[in-house]
Amino acid sequence: MFAEFGYGVLLVTFLVALYSVIAAAYGAVKKSASMVESARRAMFLTFPLISIGAASLIYLLVNNHFEVSFVYEVTSLSMPTYLKVTAWWGGQAGSLVFWSFLLSGFASAVTLRKWDRDIEFLPWVVVVCGITLAFFLGLVVFFENPFTRFWLVGGNVESHMFAPLNATIFTPEDGQGLNPLLRHPGMIIHPPMLYLGFVSFVIPYAFAIAALVTGRTDDRWIRLTRRWSLWAWLFLSFGLVLGGRWAYDVLGWGGYWGWDPVEIAAFMPWLTGTAFLHSVMIQEKRGLLKHWNMILVILTYSLVIFGTFLTRSGVLSSVHAFAESAIGPLFFVFIGVTFATSIALIIWRWPQLSGETEMKSMLSREALFLLNNLLFMSILVVCFWGVIFPLVSELFTGQKVTVGPAFYESATGPLFAALLFLMGVAPLSAWGHSTIQTLGRSIWKSSLAALIVTLILLAVYTNNIYALLGFFLVSFVLFVTFQEFWRGARARQKTQDEGFFTALARLMGRNRRRYGGYIIHISIAVMAIGILGIELFQTETQGTLAQGEELNISGYTVQYRELASWGDQGKGVNYTRAVVDIFKNGIYLGELNPRIDYYAEAEQNMTIPGNRSTLRDDLYILLVDWQPVSSGGATFKIYVNPLVNWMWIGSLLFIAGIIFAAWPDREPVEESLQKKVTQRTSQTSAAD
Amino acid sequence: MKKYLRAITLSLILTTLFTGFVFAQDDTPTDNEVNKVAHQLYCPVCENTPLDVCPTEACRDWRELIRTMLAEGKTEDEILQHFVDQYGDRVLAQPPRTGLNWVIYIAPPLIILFGAIILFRSLKEWTKPKVATPASGEVRSEASAKRDDYVARLEEEVKKRK
Numbered sequence: 001m002f003a004e005f006g007y008g009v010l011l012v013t014f015l016v017a018l019y020s021v022i023a024a025a026y027g028a029v030k031k032s033a034s035m036v037e038s039a040r041r042a043m044f045l046t047f048p049l050i051s052i053g054a055a056s057l058i059y060l061l062v063n064n065h066f067e068v069s070f071v072y073e074v075t076s077l078s079m080p081t082y083l084k085v086t087a088w089w090g091g092q093a094g095s096l097v098f099w100s101f102l103l104s105g106f107a108s109a110v111t112l113r114k115w116d117r118d119i120e121f122l123p124w125v126v127v128v129c130g131i132t133l134a135f136f137l138g139l140v141v142f143f144e145n146p147f148t149r150f151w152l153v154g155g156n157v158e159s160h161m162f163a164p165l166n167a168t169i170f171t172p173e174d175g176q177g178l179n180p181l182l183r184h185p186g187m188i189i190h191p192p193m194l195y196l197g198f199v200s201f202v203i204p205y206a207f208a209i210a211a212l213v214t215g216r217t218d219d220r221w222i223r224l225t226r227r228w229s230l231w232a233w234l235f236l237s238f239g240l241v242l243g244g245r246w247a248y249d250v251l252g253w254g255g256y257w258g259w260d261p262v263e264i265a266a267f268m269p270w271l272t273g274t275a276f277l278h279s280v281m282i283q284e285k286r287g288l289l290k291h292w293n294m295i296l297v298i299l300t301y302s303l304v305i306f307g308t309f310l311t312r313s314g315v316l317s318s319v320h321a322f323a324e325s326a327i328g329p330l331f332f333v334f335i336g337v338t339f340a341t342s343i344a345l346i347i348w349r350w351p352q353l354s355g356e357t358e359m360k361s362m363l364s365r366e367a368l369f370l371l372n373n374l375l376f377m378s379i380l381v382v383c384f385w386g387v388i389f390p391l392v393s394e395l396f397t398g399q400k401v402t403v404g405p406a407f408y409e410s411a412t413g414p415l416f417a418a419l420l421f422l423m424g425v426a427p428l429s430a431w432g433h434s435t436i437q438t439l440g441r442s443i444w445k446s447s448l449a450a451l452i453v454t455l456i457l458l459a460v461y462t463n464n465i466y467a468l469l470g471f472f473l474v475s476f477v478l479f480v481t482f483q484e485f486w487r488g489a490r491a492r493q494k495t496q497d498e499g500f501f502t503a504l505a506r507l508m509g510r511n512r513r514r515y516g517g518y519i520i521h522i523s524i525a526v527m528a529i530g531i532l533g534i535e536l537f538q539t540e541t542q543g544t545l546a547q548g549e550e551l552n553i554s555g556y557t558v559q560y561r562e563l564a565s566w567g568d569q570g571k572g573v574n575y576t577r578a579v580v581d582i583f584k585n586g587i588y589l590g591e592l593n594p595r596i597d598y599y600a601e602a603e604q605n606m607t608i609p610g611n612r613s614t615l616r617d618d619l620y621i622l623l624v625d626w627q628p629v630s631s632g633g634a635t636f637k638i639y640v641n642p643l644v645n646w647m648w649i650g651s652l653l654f655i656a657g658i659i660f661a662a663w664p665d666r667e668p669v670e671e672s673l674q675k676k677v678t679q680r681t682s683q684t685s686a687a688d
Numbered sequence: 689m690k691k692y693l694r695a696i697t698l699s700l701i702l703t704t705l706f707t708g709f710v711f712a713q714d715d716t717p718t719d720n721e722v723n724k725v726a727h728q729l730y731c732p733v734c735e736n737t738p739l740d741v742c743p744t745e746a747c748r749d750w751r752e753l754i755r756t757m758l759a760e761g762k763t764e765d766e767i768l769q770h771f772v773d774q775y776g777d778r779v780l781a782q783p784p785r786t787g788l789n790w791v792i793y794i795a796p797p798l799i800i801l802f803g804a805i806i807l808f809r810s811l812k813e814w815t816k817p818k819v820a821t822p823a824s825g826e827v828r829s830e831a832s833a834k835r836d837d838y839v840a841r842l843e844e845e846v847k848k849r850k
Contacts (some may be wrong), residue, residue, distance in 0.1 A: 040781075172806035252742035260736045265767050288814075315829055359814035367811055375805050378800040385799075389783070389792045397788055402730045404738070625748075635719070686701035 003068055006056030007147040007161060010097070012102075012467055013049040014137040016042050021130035021225050028123035028213075036123045040111045047108040050101050054088070057097060057146055061087055067171040069159045070094055070146040076177030076601060078572050083178060086188045090178045093146035095191065099308060100136040102199040107133065115407050118224060122687055124210035132202055132305075143326045177572075180599040180606050186246030194266055194311070197236025198304045201273060203228045205301035208294055212345040217290060217352045222280045229277060230662035236270050237658065241651040252607030254624050254639035255534065256647070259405040265310035267305040268383055271297055275376035280684060282366045285431050289366075290353040291346060292373070298342040302335050309335075310387075363434040369428040375419050382411040396620045403524055409535070420473040420528060423440075424480045425520050442687055446479035462537070470532040477525040483667050488515075508660075517659020527650030533617070533643025535587075542624065542637040549633075554640040557583040561591070563626055565632050574598040578623045578634055583611060594623040594636065617642040717758035725754050725764050728781050729771055738781065 020042035028033030028355035057070075061084045066072045074087040074094065089095040105128035116121050136567035140146065148159045151167040158164065181187070204225035243263065244256035255261060276296040282289045309331040346353070359366060386403045393401045428442040454476040462468065489504035496503060508515040541553045545560040548598050552558075559581040567574045577595040581588065592610030599606065612619040618641040726740035731750055736744045739750055750771075757767045771779045783789035 102800065252743065254736070258736065296707055298820065355814070359811065362811055362815060366816075370807055374800075374803055377803060378796075381799045381803075382796045385792065385796050390778075393783070393788060394793075399776060400778040401783040401789060401792075402736075402781060403792065404777050407782055407792070476832065540720075540723075544719070609741055624743075637719075 002056045002059050002065070003147040003149055004162075005052050006060070006143055007141075007145065009049055009053040009056065010137060010147075011045050011141050013053060013100075014134060016046050016049060016205050017130050017134040017137055021127050021134060023633045024123040024126040024130065028120075028127075031210045036126075039126045039130075040121060042497045043111050043130060044108045050097075050104045050137075054097055057094065057544075058085055058088060060147075060520070061085065064175070065171075066175045067149045067151060067169050068146070068174070068365055069148045070173045072172055074175070074178050075086075076175040076572075078570060078601075079177060079183075079299055083183060083188075087178050089191045089195070090182055091146075093140065093144040095195070096140045096144055097146055098137055098192075099199065100133055100140065102195055103129065103133050103136065103202060106203055107206075109602070110206075113178065118220065120216065121207060121210040121221070121224075122215045123211045125206040127252050128206035128209050129202060131338075139327050139330065141328070141573070154645070174601075176602050179598075180597065180602055180604050181250060184240050184246055184250045186249065190242040190246055191311075192239075193242055194237050194239030195308075196238050197232050197234070198269065198308055200228055200232035200235060201269060201297075201300050201304050204232070204276075205297050208325040209342060209345065212294065212342075212548075214348050215349060215352060217349055219280075219283050222283055222293065226280070227662055227664075229273070229280070230658060233273050233277060234655065234658040234662060236266070237272060238655055240266055240270060241655070244651075245648065250606065250608065252609055254538070254540065254609075254620055254622070254641065256636075256644075259386075259408040262311050264383045264387050264408075266305040266381055267405075268387075269300050271376050271383070272300040276300060278369050279373050280374075282369050285367050286359075287357050288355040288359065289370075290355065291350070294346050294353065295343075296373075301342075302339045302393075305331065305335050340592060354566055357419075360433045361431055361435065363436065363439055365426060365429045365434070368422060368429055371559070372422050372426065373421065375415050375422065379412050379415050382408060382415070383515045386411075390431065416528075417473060420470075420477055423524065424473065424476040427480060427484055427518070427521070430660075436668075443480075446483060449479045451477035466535055467532055467536045470528065470536075474525045474528050474532070477521060481521050481525075484518055485515070512663060513661050516657050517660075519657030519660055520654055523650045523653035525650075526653060527647050530644045530647025530650060533646065534641045537642040538639060540637065540639045542635065544625075544633045544635040545634040551638060552634065553638050554617075555584055556638075556640065557586075558592075558619075558621060558635070558636065558638055559583070560634060570602045574600065576623065576626060578626070578636070580610065580621060580636070582619060586624055592619070592621050594621045596623050613645055615643075615645050618644050716757050720776050721752050721758060722755045725758070725767055728768060729779050730781060732775050732778060755772075 020039045023035050023042060024039035026032070027037075060068050060071050061075055062081055064071070064075065064077060070091055070093050074090040077086045081088070087094070089098045107126075110125060110129070111122070145161055150157050150159050150163050150170040150172070151164055152170040153164050153167045157170050158167075160167075163169070204221075207221040207225045211217055212659040240263075243266065246491060247253075247258065251258075276293065279289055279296060280293055283293050304385075309328075363369065384409055389403055390401050415511055419439075424444065424446065425439070431437055450472050453474040457471050458468060485504065485508075488507045489500055492498065492507045493500055493503040494507075498506065539554050541551060543551045545551060546562055547562065550559040552559050560580055561579040563576065563578045564577040565574065575595060576599055577593050580592050580594070582590055582592055589612065592612055594610035595607060595608050597606040598604075605622075607622055609623045618639075620641055622638040622639075623638040624635040624637045723740040727738055729739040729750070730737070730794055731739055731742065731744075731747050734744055734747060737747075739747055754767055757770065762770075768780065772784075777789075783792055785793065
């Protein structure tokens, strides 16, 4: 009952989305306000509709309707209810519905805004959102239907949406259950965050296309979507961080980022999105780079669709998997058509998009931002090429290849280092003009301080040249950025006669985007400390220990005490948990419990590390193997991950920085001109 | 004297080599030695999981095979080659630098270089003054430059408020 109902609702939603596209386009072309209004309402209607469809799916998931093939694939009797709900995005069909649900929500929210002087954008925003929504719903309705059920036809079980002739419904006793790896709390919020990020980037894209079509190519579309882009970026970043934490806690290979194609698929839109966030500032401040911003937002949209496709479908494993997957070629065509159309629009509007001013200096802020964009694009090229090369290779030579982390690390390492350097220099350069002298004058103090830090590190911590270079850049960025806070607050303190911290707080509150950006720069530098630590100083060892024996690594001693196995029939999980004692330089630090959870129904092991985390390093112990008789011994793999905690601290700060930047201003946007003038003059030209 | 020294060095090297060899023969290779080789391999089934950390049964067997081959005195390269012969290039963590695979190493730097050239040329184009500015433009004091920028911004501001 609920299956047919849910399917019917999704079908109707699909048709409504199609209608909104047609009505909006017709209304825009014929200048019919009532048609546009009708399209707007249709778009708004999709949200309650798809919510009902999704609710039907959740009902089926929660109530163990295993006759529905999707429910059978992702849930089982032993799963708790909250997991059954989140199993919604645990499989491909469900996540497509989830994606559509989010997009419909965002598109509806956009249609509710006050359009007043931007009314000409409205129909085209509806068209873009509607086409995207209809595409995803079309996939759901025609190809990846989550409501398909099992039928017994002449002794065979087949899955169909509607009853074949002479068929009876077939209900398996229990489902296969969600992949145990996906039952981690991180995996429950990671996909929604990532999807939120993906989907909210559709909105800036929609406005960009609207600007192109209507020919209103000033920076209005950018101002309208500024906050959308920031929130999109926030969700995407948070999603990536959660994914990393999940990998660190659950996947059991001692790291958080393995340059897996699926990870990279989520990282690529982040790269173009980050480049976009920087380069729109040039357009806002200087009226330059209009073409480029359009290209960036289009690329981001295409990569978002590409990423959605990759993260769930596994088509990258081979060309054949791609060809066999029903939706693979459709995605391919959709990305191709939207990309080509968007680029065609840019070419059509090319003359209107030329810059309003000219660039004055190669060292100006805008020139450095361009360099930043070049670096982000370069990282994108490396990532994209690495991800698709195995397919290219298989296509041309029939030989599959693996592109492992070493390729990405060696190719992107220098690029990331250059980005860090730019992050230190760019905030000091002025919009419009900068010279070696002005730049040098503001840079030398921070460089000197960073050099001193590096020398200290050389004396007490490491003589690894890459590490020293990295730490130099990190401290350089930190000094520069703190100096920026200091200078701004001091200037305000003097002119406004406030205390230092009041001045700092007000300064930041009045320039949320700028100081939010600086917080983010600091957080990136902090994250870089962790990344340098784990990339350059990670040590590992592995050995089989009898009870009482020990392994030594980087000053730690790990002593094997005991091991126990027990089963939890209700959950269908068998736990094996070891107890090891940890010493450092002879001092007892406590015990750790690496364990392996064996999920019988999925026939899958989950390796949960025992981790002792400090700011200095993580002692990360994995139980690799054990003998049935515990005296026979157990095999442990031990990593020491220096400084990795800074990665997580930096991530939290990063998220805080974006929230700070994206938070709505308390003051009205249109400040009095006078106020702006006093503020501006109180700051040095470089500080703007 | 020189000859004597050389003889000693040679015999020392030989002894080291020999004892090293005997040592390798005697001991079963440690997990760390196995993992060092395994880290460079990917089994064809477990996508994107290096062999040294892959928890599946099949990968465990592969690691034992590496241990046996190490015990037999095979070098790292020989072991890697063995797996390549059996399962193809895909078991290697990086595409070998042969034939079409060169493309993966060459294309990104070329594309990046191309991008850099485009950027540099556009920057040059943009920074070239379009209209002849007064010669004093070059030697303008910083203060007046700041002032101009400020006026420009003010105008921009006013334009926006219309």
